[in-house]
Amino acid sequence: DAGVIQSPRHEVTEMGQEVTLRCKPISGHDYLFWYRQTMMRGLELLIYFNNNVPIDDSGMPEDRFSAKMPNASFSTLKIQPSEPRDSAVYFCASSFAPFYYTFGSGTRLTVV
Amino acid sequence: DAKTTQPTSMDCAEGRAANLPCNHSTISGNEYVYWYRQIHSQGPQYIIHGLKNNETNEMASLIITEDRKSSTLILPHATLRDTAVYYCIALTQGGSEKLVFGKGMKLTVNP
Numbered sequence: 001d002a003g004v005i006q007s008p009r010h011e012v013t014e015m016g017q018e019v020t021l022r023c024k025p026i027s028g029h030d031y032l033f034w035y036r037q038t039m040m041r042g043l044e045l046l047i048y049f050n051n052n053v054p055i056d057d058s059g060m061p062e063d064r065f066s067a068k069m070p071n072a073s074f075s076t077l078k079i080q081p082s083e084p085r086d087s088a089v090y091f092c093a094s095s096f097a098p099f100y101y102t103f104g105s106g107t108r109l110t111v112v
Numbered sequence: 113d114a115k116t117t118q119p120t121s122m123d124c125a126e127g128r129a130a131n132l133p134c135n136h137s138t139i140s141g142n143e144y145v146y147w148y149r150q151i152h153s154q155g156p157q158y159i160i161h162g163l164k165n166n167e168t169n170e171m172a173s174l175i176i177t178e179d180r181k182s183s184t185l186i187l188p189h190a191t192l193r194d195t196a197v198y199y200c201i202a203l204t205q206g207g208s209e210k211l212v213f214g215k216g217m218k219l220t221v222n223p
Contacts, residue, residue, distance in 0.1 A: 004155075031209060043156070043213040056210065091155045098209035099146055103155025 004104035018080040025094030035091040114139040118217040134200035149196040176206040203210035
């Protein structure tokens with residue numbers, strides 16, 4: 001198995017632009033999680049899905065952030081419009097059971 | 113979920129055992145202790161978990177005290193590749209599925 005696949009690995013965008021981060025979970029995993037990591041705030045859980053349904057989005061910072069999971073093999077995290085303070089590493093993780101997470105390699109987002 | 117406390121950092125010599133402590137004095141009877149680690153620039157990686165018995169797998173051993181108020185993650189023969197931030201997390205299985213990371217502890221393995 002190729003593991004959790006995230007794309008792109010790096011993204012540099014200008015403030016105000018729309019950014020879409022992508023994640024392909026491990027086949028058979030029915031949980032998917034989006035995290036954000038910064039030096040100041042550490043690892044923060046943004047949202048998670050179970051069987052493609054959003055369960056808890058209380059960590060999503062504001063309405064500029066949205067996440068979807070149209071099917072079991074794909075999820076997106078969208079930021080529109082992006083701001084410099086959104087610069088961070090965004091991780092996607094999947095799991096077949098609670099707490100046995102497998103993380104992707106992350107997307108490093110820089111908003112200038 | 114119970115709060116856990118870890119040292120901010122520790123060093124270990126390559127080839128020696130690394131003993132990483134974690135305090136969880138308010139842990140309840142149905143809370144498990146989970147350990148993850150994050151190597152620089154990578155996503156966190158599951159290591160091991162336990163409830164009250166000691167556990168061992170190919171990566172590490174987990175020793176939980178009889179009163180369950182603390183635990184120790186043991187890397188038996190630390191290598192340079194074990195340099196990472198290690199997270200100790202107390203979780204209730206059957207409760208929320210969310211994994212919430214604290215600040216963790218930076219382990220540096222020195223040659």
